[in-house]
Structure formats: structure tokens, C-alpha cells
Amino acid sequence: GAVVSQHPSRVICKSGTSVKIECRSLDFQATTMFWYRQFPKQSLMLMATSNEGSKATYEQGVEKDKFLINHASLTLSTLTVTSAHPEDSSFYICSARDHSGGAFNEQFFGPGTRLTVL
């Protein structure tokens, strides 16, 4: 299957700083990528849909000014957590959709980034 990578895999930062997480589709082009957040022992929560060359679409309750998403190329989307606080500590997962599969455009998930804000 297609491979999606995330960088970094783990990050620890101080409260008030900003953190950027990269999501890359390694062997396919992804016009659409998705960002999820997962707290311990909970399910994945969709944060936003990222479309190449256009603004991201955020889910209800997700602050777009706090979670900046940029999808500047067909293989890269970035999520920047601005002015991070301890409550932003979570597991952030991206997925990328391979549009080459016709109607069955599969989503492939990255390995996740664990963010800890001190």
C-alpha cells in the first residue's frame, strides 16, 4: 500500500511556543489530506480537511487560527500548533487520499506525532 510519513514522530515543547508537524505522501500524489487528533484511550477526532492549493476546511469546534494547515504541494501538508498549551498535548495523525483509485480512493494514514507541551 501507499506510504504516508510524519515528522517528527515525537516532540516536546514549552508552553507558548509553536510546533510544526509535516505529513508527506511518499509514493503517490494526494490532493486531499486529513488531520486527526487522538487523546489517550479515545478515538480519532477529525480536525480538518486539507486540499492542495486551497484553504483547509475545519471541523466544528476546531480553531483555525490555532491549528494552521498548509497544503502547498501534492505530497506535503503541514499542521502548525500555535502558542501551544498543555491541553494541546495529544497524538496527531494525518492521512492522505490517493486519487488514482477511481471511486475507491483509499485513505492512508501516517504513523502519528506525539506532542507533549510542558
Next chain:
Amino acid sequence: DAKTTQPTSMDCAEGRAANLPCNHSTISGNEYVYWYRQIHSQGPQYIIHGLKNNETNEMASLIITEDRKSSTLILPHATLRDTAVYYCIVRVAGYNTDKLIFGTGTRLQVFP
């Protein structure tokens, strides 16, 4: 969006078949049933999907009832590495959407 309900947890002996049920009574005619799993601290992994016919691949089989209100994921010979949270998802499809909305899933524990 059609909602799914799954048991919170299940156990299965290694080598036996694991049958994971899912209810999706409000599914629409053009919505697919997808199954993903998430091993601890990793990203979800696609398993299988189907519309109304039963499906099988190298990982699992998917049995969908005739009325499409429920389905069962079958892992024919569970191994310890199949211990994970299994998510049954009804795919929300539409122009410029096509989101996957995850429910709470079933935590499958395979024991020796």
C-alpha cells in the same frame, strides 16, 4: 451521516476466528462500510471495505447483511499481532468531502 455501534471490547484465542460485529442501521444506499484497525500508538491501517456483497482479502473477510444494517469483520486465524482497536466506519461521501468519521471502535485482545 450514518452512525455505527460496536462492542467496546472482545477477546479471542490465538488461532481462532475473531468475529467483530458492527451495527449501522441508518446506512444509506450508496454508503460503503469500511474497517480500519489501530495498533497501539500507530496510525490506523486499512483492512477492508464493502457495499453490499461479502468481501475477502488477505487480511480479513467482511460479511454484510442483506438489509445492510449490520456487518461482521472476520479475522480467520487471529494472531497476537492482531491485538488492536478495530473501527467500523460508514464512509461519508460527497462533493469535496469524503471524510472518515471514527467511532469508539472495538478493542480486540488476542490471547495465547
